[in-house]
Amino acid sequence: MKIIVTVLTLFIAVTMNAQTSYKNGMTKAFELWENKKNDDAINLFERIAKAEKENWLPYYYAAQVHIVTTFMIKDAQEIESRLTKAQDFLNEAKTFSKENAEILIMEAMLYTAYVVYNPSVYGATHSAKVEALYQQAKTLEPENPRATLYHAEWKMGGAKFWGKDPKAFCPEIEKAILYFEKESKNDTPFYPKWGADQVKRIQQSCK
Numbered sequence: 001m002k003i004i005v006t007v008l009t010l011f012i013a014v015t016m017n018a019q020t021s022y023k024n025g026m027t028k029a030f031e032l033w034e035n036k037k038n039d040d041a042i043n044l045f046e047r048i049a050k051a052e053k054e055n056w057l058p059y060y061y062a063a064q065v066h067i068v069t070t071f072m073i074k075d076a077q078e079i080e081s082r083l084t085k086a087q088d089f090l091n092e093a094k095t096f097s098k099e100n101a102e103i104l105i106m107e108a109m110l111y112t113a114y115v116v117y118n119p120s121v122y123g124a125t126h127s128a129k130v131e132a133l134y135q136q137a138k139t140l141e142p143e144n145p146r147a148t149l150y151h152a153e154w155k156m157g158g159a160k161f162w163g164k165d166p167k168a169f170c171p172e173i174e175k176a177i178l179y180f181e182k183e184s185k186n187d188t189p190f191y192p193k194w195g196a197d198q199v200k201r202i203q204q205s206c207k
Contacts, residue, residue, distance in 0.1 A: 018026050022052060026190050029061065038069050041049065050090045056097040057190050063089035063106055080130055095142050101141040102192045105150065108133035112154060130154055145179035146195045153202045160205075170206040173199065 025048045033041035042065045048112035066086035070079045087110060093103050111130045114122040134151035137144060152172035159166040180196045 014056065022055075026053075026058070026061075029058075033065055038065050041057075041065050046089075049089075052093040054096050056093040056100065057188075059089045059093040059096075060103060060106060060192070061190075063087075063093070063110070065115050065156070067106070067110050070117060076118070079113075083110060083113055099140060101144050101147060102167075104133045104140070105144070105146050108137070108154070109150065114199040116121075127158070143179045145176045145183055146192065147180055148197065149176035149195055149202060152176065156205050166205045168205070173203055173206065175188065199205060 025044060029041045029044040032038075032044060038186065045058045045062035045065070049055065049062065052058060053130050063086040066082040066089070070082050073079060087107075090103060090107050090110065094100070097103060108130045111122075111126040111133070114126050115130065131154070134147055134154065136149065137147040141147065149172075152169045153173075155169045156166035157170065176195075177199055180199070183193065186193075
């Protein structure tokens with residue numbers, strides 16, 4: 001009996017230590033990203049992912065940092081490299097969490113980055129992928145605020161490109177605002193909840 005108690009105590013201690021290390025590591029990675037040390041953040045997210053083994057979130061955030069970074073640079077080779085790495089991270093994330101709306105949204109943003117970076121090359125091939133991924137995400141989670149908001153932004157961009165009025169999609173932004181307000185709290189640490197701070201920027205097209 002004493003051996004069983006000792007083993008259980010040791011197991012609990014190891015588990016709690018691992019959870020603390022994960023929380024501290026993820027917090028540090030977000031701090032690095034916030035301080036614009038993007039590659040340091042990516043490297044830390046990747047190290048955490050490899051240590052966690054079956055957690056999709058560190059891979060997801062490593063991909064997100066790569067994708068967001070491409071919108072701020074112009075070097076074609078670096079953009080291609082970052083988006084390729086982001087896809088690899090998302091592929092890893094999908095192996096641990098299938099039918100995940102948040103991963104689908106991030107993958108839609110990845111293909112959006114390709115279109116924004118080089119529309120003449122990727123517009124024809126990737127636009128349908130973006131649309132399909134947002135539709136899949138919204139099928140899984142009809143009231144996901146990120147899917148609703150960024151799908152609306154995508155459709156607004158398409159409307160502008162084709163000379164149509166982007167305001168037709170403004171009601172979708174209003175829906176996204178409501179979805180952000182009532183988004184249920186997920187007990188999973190570091191579960192995605194970003195996007196609300198981008199509503200005003202996207203709403204500029206509604207004026």
